[in-house]
Amino acid sequence: MGSFGESVVKLLQFVGEDPSRSGLRETPARVTRAWQFWCGGYGKDPKDILKVFEDGAEKHNQTITVQDIPIYSHCEHHLAPIFGTCTISYAPNGKIIGLSKLSRLADIFARRLQVQERMTDQIADALFTHLEPKGVGVIIKARHLCMESRGCANRDTRR
Template sequence: MSEQQFTEQDWRRLLVSLGENPDRAGLVETPSRLVTAWKHWTSGYTQDPAELLKVFEDGAEEYNELIVIRGIPVYSHCEHHLAPFFGKATIGYVPNGKIVGLSKLTRLVNCFSRRLQVQERLTIQIANALMTNLEPKAVGVVIRCRHMCMESRGISTEGEETVTSSMLGELQPNLALRTEFLDLARGA
């Protein structure tokens, strides 16, 4: 992504185009806040997923079962309307001699969700980054999100949840392993 960011003047122009007065007391600091907020909300463009995934060989030598982390927060903005979508991610993998620091999986989700996204791509990016950088036997990612572009405009239906998944490696052909992952993802 370009180094160019929206400036306070850009946000002031947006407020004017909406019919607002950017000099009104409640809006005077809004352009500055928006610059800061959007830098944070799009900070994933400046992160390299490979650098986030600290890999350990110690402790994984004989471990060959699923490792699953549930409830990872997802906060992103859809690329179609710039509306927020949010929910939870579950990531699981079967190590192949290496494990990753558990907090790094949350950082990986943040890296990709802090970009303009569609949930389908977000799910695949997380799974592919794990397969590429950790080289496990299997990776599974399930993301459940609510999309404000559906809830606050258009169809205006509250509370609907979109669920996406990506299964790579042994999770594709191995039905028993796939079922185990999905059961763990659901909390069963």
């Protein structure tokens, strides 16, 4: 077991669990694999998925929008889940991309430790850099379990 798995064992002990209990014996390995998947966006570069097409796009000037792209991320402050949807729009400037690429682009940045504001900017910046559109819009609607699970969403913050 690597150092990450050893850290999971320590976490289990910290919360008062027995890592040798039958239901927890494989947990360090499962958690390691899960975090490798959840943070898989670090090993990906948007330019590798944003294949640009110029054929047929020369005269196209209507905004392209893909709505309700599922996103799953983790808060960099608490490592708690963030999940919701992303809507991405762009106004072509002689180039277009396959619509599935917008979902893949959102996933690249969601699968990193994040704050919603930065993720929104990263998606927009990648489109501006690799597609050079006339304009881009990105809206993320998400639930932040770092806030909800600790009761912050329902607290009066003026106190």
